Amino acid sequence: MGKIKIPDFKHKYHLLLDLMDRVPDVIYFKDTKGKFVMVNQAHAKGLGLKPQDLIGKSDFDLFPKERAESMTKDDLYVIRNGKPIIDKIERATRPDGEDNYVSTTKIPRFDKQGRVIGLMGITRDITHRMHLERIKNEKERIEKKLQLLEGVSKVKSDFVAVLSHELRTPLAIANESLRQIYEEPPGLTDQRQRKLLSMTKNNLERLGRLIDNLLDMSRVERHKLRLHYSLVNFNDLATGNSAYFRKLAQGKHITLKYSLPPEQTNIFVDAERITQVITNLLNNAIKFTEQNGEIALEVKILENKIRVAVIDTGVGIAKDDLKKLFSRFIQVSSFMESAGKGLGLGLSISKELVELHGGEIWVESTPGVGSKFYFTLPKIYSFHMLDKRNREKINHLLSHTLSVYLINISIIHFNEFKRILKLKHENFFRDLRRIIKIVLDELPNKQERKPPLILQDTRYGITSIIFPESDDKETSKLCDTLRNRIKNYFAALKGENIFINLGIISYPEHAKVSPPVHLSANINIRKIIIGAESRRHKRTNYKANIEILHAQENRELSETVDISASGICFISRIALETDSEVTIRLRERLQGKPLSLRGRIAWRKDLPESGKYIIGLEFTELGDKKRRIEKLARSASFT
Secondary structure, rough: OOOOOOOHHHHHHHHHHHHHHHOOOOEEEEOOOOOOEEEEHHHHHOOOHHHHHHHHOOHHHOOOOHHHHHHHHHHHHHHEEEEOOEEEEEEEEEOOOOOEEEEEEEEEEEOOOOOEEEEEEEEEEEEEEEEHHHHHHHHHHHHHHHHHHHHHHHHHHHHHHHHHEEEEEEEEHHHHHHHHOOOOOOOOHHHHHHHHHHHHHHHHHHHHHHHHHHHHHHHHOOOOOOHHHEEEEEEHHHHHHHHHHHHHHOOOOOOOEEEEEOOOOOOEEEEHHHHHHHHHHHHHHHHOOOOOEEEEEEEEEEEEEEEEEEEEEEOOOOHHHOOOOOOOOOOHHHHHOOOOOOOOOOOHHHHHHHHHOOOEEEEEEOOOOOOEEEEEEOOOOOOOOHHHHHHHHHHHOOOOOOOOEEEEEEEOEEEEHHHHHHOOOHHHHHHHHHHHHHHHOOOOOOHOOOOOOEEEEEOEEEEEEEEOOOOOOHHHHHHHHHHHHHHHHHHOOOOOEEEEEEEEEEEOOOOOOOOOOOOOOOEEEEEEEEEEEOOOOEEEOOOOEEEEEEEEOOOOEEEEEEEEOOOOEEEOOOOOOOOEEEEEEOOOOOOOEEEEEEOOOOOEEOOOOOOEEEEEEOOOOOOHHHHHHHHHHHHOOOO
């Protein structure tokens, strides 16, 4: 090995100069009078000078007096005491006027006799570091505040839940007592007493609704509100309380109309909760519509949604109040002027219920003209609950003396379902059969009963379990266990938007079966429905620039969210009116040619934090552009 060459003094000097000129920090040397002896390029550049221009100058020649005095004070401390100042953080102003933070270190210089002959200084810009520390401190402060607020919110929610439950019992007793008195034969109570009883009854019912709203909101806040899906005919659901609401409307001479689609549409929803939303909207419409007004409930079938509208000719809502209308414990002025005060929870709960179903809710209103409340629900298709072949097998296999339970596990829109989960056909049915056998093996008294039979129809995704010699309680427990096991199976596959529903249908009591099929067994049916949202047209993620032409030739530049063969979704700064006609110009990414398209606004989702809206538009006049749109919709990955 060769010897390492020790640099001479001249070489060391050049190394020092090289370091000073390349380091981004400010480096300088001063004598005991505070005059600069040597500075680096960074120091001179920050002052808009050259290094040689600073030699012999002091801080008073370069900085404002107040700033120079502060720096000189530190210099004198180091020189007089021979002690360094390490990492002193200060707020400073650069020559360009920008405020920043710096960290300064000053170290005394000594001669051979140990006397202080000056100082060496290094100053580093730490503005970015200080901003990060400030952000970190602010984050910690906000997190502590959020934890405190969450604790307070939990205490409040728990208190509301307990209080509401405690109030319901005496309220129910009072209601029942009042009902018995009110329904006494005429003569036992005079007209004045019956009027008082009627007022009391109405107020107790109002109090009951307030308590129910508080309970619902506490469940929402504690994430304990659960939906119980069932397959319902939506036209029947929408008109379920029509007689009651028509009578209520007639009391104010209001005309209430129902506009329903001609086709029957079955969807999976929590029927009770969606009825609650419709009830709330209709009650509000009747409450805030004056005498001789009009109200309409409209149901429309969109491409992949059902849209419900409650339209009235009531007092309307001011534009500034629209954004806070669905907030908790908020009542807008026009509402409060037109009716008695409440808790302001009805619309907030309705919003939570609709969004839990995967839908959107919004409002359009003009003071003095009326309001239009809209909400949407995802549309899910179903078929083949119990086919002829399975009925024949049941009849063939079972004695007429048996009481039999049929557990029917059905996959909604099976082909679409497989695509979403990326399942192999045979593997899915093998896994499902294995889950069923595990659950059946866990049953008590397994050896004493007739063995269950498992039938699988792989065309439609139906698996049936014939469960003889059982009772309702045992079968219900079996269904619950199966549902939970199947749910865990899909959770392990990370399947999103999957629901497991346990429903009950009566068969053959309400079913007509044509000959030659003869049902000799007493058959009770349970069905477990497994489903995922399915669309007639596949919707694909698609990001592209778009020009939107509103009414009165207003133009807006924005971007798309997704696209299908029948519609497009985009972002807008304007709350476009539902069912209004809009023209859009879409610039295709590959061809670069603008594509002009006409459409109708089908739905809207408000984004209150950004002040923007996600708009769903259905095409109305595609013509010869249909193929281009279909090609475009196939060009991206499916959502």
